[in-house]
Amino acid sequence: MKIEVVELIRVDIPLVAPFRTSFGESHTRETTLVHVVTSDSEGWAECAAEPEPLYSSEFLDSSDLVIIDHLLPRLTALGDRLGAELVGTALAPVKGHQMAKAVLETAILDADLRSSGLSFGRYLGAVKERVPAGVSVGIMNEIGALLDAVGDYLDQGYLRIKLKIEPGWDIEPVRAVRERFGDDITLQVDANTAYTLADARHLARLDPFDLLLIEQPLPEDDIRGHAELAKIISTPVCLDESITSARDAAAAIALGACSIINVKPARVGGYLEARRIHDVAAAHGVPVWCGGMLETGIGRAANVALAALPNFVLPGDTSASSRYFAQDLTEPFVLQDGHLTVPTGPGIGVAVLPDVLDEYTTSKIEIPC
Ligand code: SMG
Ligand code: MG
Numbered sequence: 001m002k003i004e005v006v007e008l009i010r011v012d013i014p015l016v017a018p019f020r021t022s023f024g025e026s027h028t029r030e031t032t033l034v035h036v037v038t039s040d041s042e043g044w045a046e047c048a049a050e051p052e053p054l055y056s057s058e059f060l061d062s063s064d065l066v067i068i069d070h071l072l073p074r075l076t077a078l079g080d081r082l083g084a085e086l087v088g089t090a091l092a093p094v095k096g097h098q099m100a101k102a103v104l105e106t107a108i109l110d111a112d113l114r115s116s117g118l119s120f121g122r123y124l125g126a127v128k129e130r131v132p133a134g135v136s137v138g139i140m141n142e143i144g145a146l147l148d149a150v151g152d153y154l155d156q157g158y159l160r161i162k163l164k165i166e167p168g169w170d171i172e173p174v175r176a177v178r179e180r181f182g183d184d185i186t187l188q189v190d191a192n193t194a195y196t197l198a199d200a201r202h203l204a205r206l207d208p209f210d211l212l213l214i215e216q217p218l219p220e221d222d223i224r225g226h227a228e229l230a231k232i233i234s235t236p237v238c239l240d241e242s243i244t245s246a247r248d249a250a251a252a253i254a255l256g257a258c259s260i261i262n263v264k265p266a267r268v269g270g271y272l273e274a275r276r277i278h279d280v281a282a283a284h285g286v287p288v289w290c291g292g293m294l295e296t297g298i299g300r301a302a303n304v305a306l307a308a309l310p311n312f313v314l315p316g317d318t319s320a321s322s323r324y325f326a327q328d329l330t331e332p333f334v335l336q337d338g339h340l341t342v343p344t345g346p347g348i349g350v351a352v353l354p355d356v357l358d359e360y361t362t363s364k365i366e367i368p369c
Contacts (some may be wrong), residue, residue: 002080003369007035011360015324020138022166022194023054029294034107043111047103048266048293063100069096070094071104076369084109097245098269105270114347121342130339134160134315139169146245157338158185159314160308166194168279174209190215197225200232213260236260246276247320253284264291282311292317296332301348308342329356
């Protein structure tokens with residue numbers, strides 16, 4: 001496969017409601033779409049980075065620059081030999097920048113699979129036709145608004161609720177949700193690194209609420225801290241930001257820093273590494289679930305396919321398109337009986353809607369290869 005043109009298309013899409021985490025608040029989803037055109041196919045992917053380096057050190061402008069100056073030249077140098085399975089090795093000399101690497105590898109994988117007629121699910125090893133959907137509920141100004149939002153998501157059929165937490169918004173919202181909706185709903189929390197090990201006693205106050213897990217309570221480089229915390233609290237510790245490779249996953253499991261892993265392909269450099277993490281975790285009896293970065297239908301399609309692998313045994317942040325967007329860039333993913341259907345068409349299995357893309361495009365860079 002030979003790349004002819006790569007387009008980097010920046011889009012900015014309004015969210016149906018602001019989404020607040022411990023590190024900031026989003027009102028739109030701004031992302032760079034990578035569109036790869038080859039001699040016999042095309043591929044699409046979206047970058048998970050955010051406009052600012054707050055979730056992780058990557059951000060959209062850095063990702064665009066790294067793609068143009070450092071990643072793409074290493075791939076075009078491969079000429080006709082290029083295929084998705086060579087991308088990781090070709091880009092390995094460039095340190096870090098997993099999200100930039102992931103979006104490029106995914107677009108190339110999509111082009112590869114479209115030309116061979118294989119879906120992402122078939123290629124990755126999906127064993128399910130539909131996957132259970134969870135929803136991530138942002139931090140709010142008051143408990144009443146949170147209870148209304150959670151009630152609405154439960155009415156829609158979501159099978160698991162994740163509450164974003166931070167110091168000052170943790171025990172009380174969890175207590176309120178349990179009191180209103182009972183012990184039977186599947187409930188978990190995500191701190192996005194907002195605590196330190198000194199907060200262990202405080203976090204232990206979540207133990208009586210029978211949470212499925214607490215996600216990334218401590219800084220991303222504090223593996224030892226998570227291992228210590230896991231000895232103090234009974235809520236299972238799940239890592240998100242800390243895991244950027246299969247080697248990280250193996251180390252975190254071996255050190256007792258987590259008993260569950262949130263797999264986000266973008267955070268680990270792409271779907272091939274995400275599948276390796278799935279395999280490492282499965283070998284250790286550690287369950288995984290598929291995270292989300294407010295993806296449009298383009299990124300959501302591939303995530304839903306990944307979530308259909310056998311060790312993705314917990315509901316993911318694979319919500320319906322309507323969770324974030326009134327109008328998605330593809331046909332929307334719709335919740336049916338609490339599940340999303342795994343696309344079966346070639347590649348990611350969804351098509352970009354050209355008029356919607358035009359409406360939300362803010363800039364475009366075309367790179368002839
Ligand atoms: O796609 O539903 C989604 C987002 C789920 O909470 C979510 N993601 O740390 O897991 C996470 C966060 C990161 C969001 S960055 C604004
Ligand atoms: Mg998280």
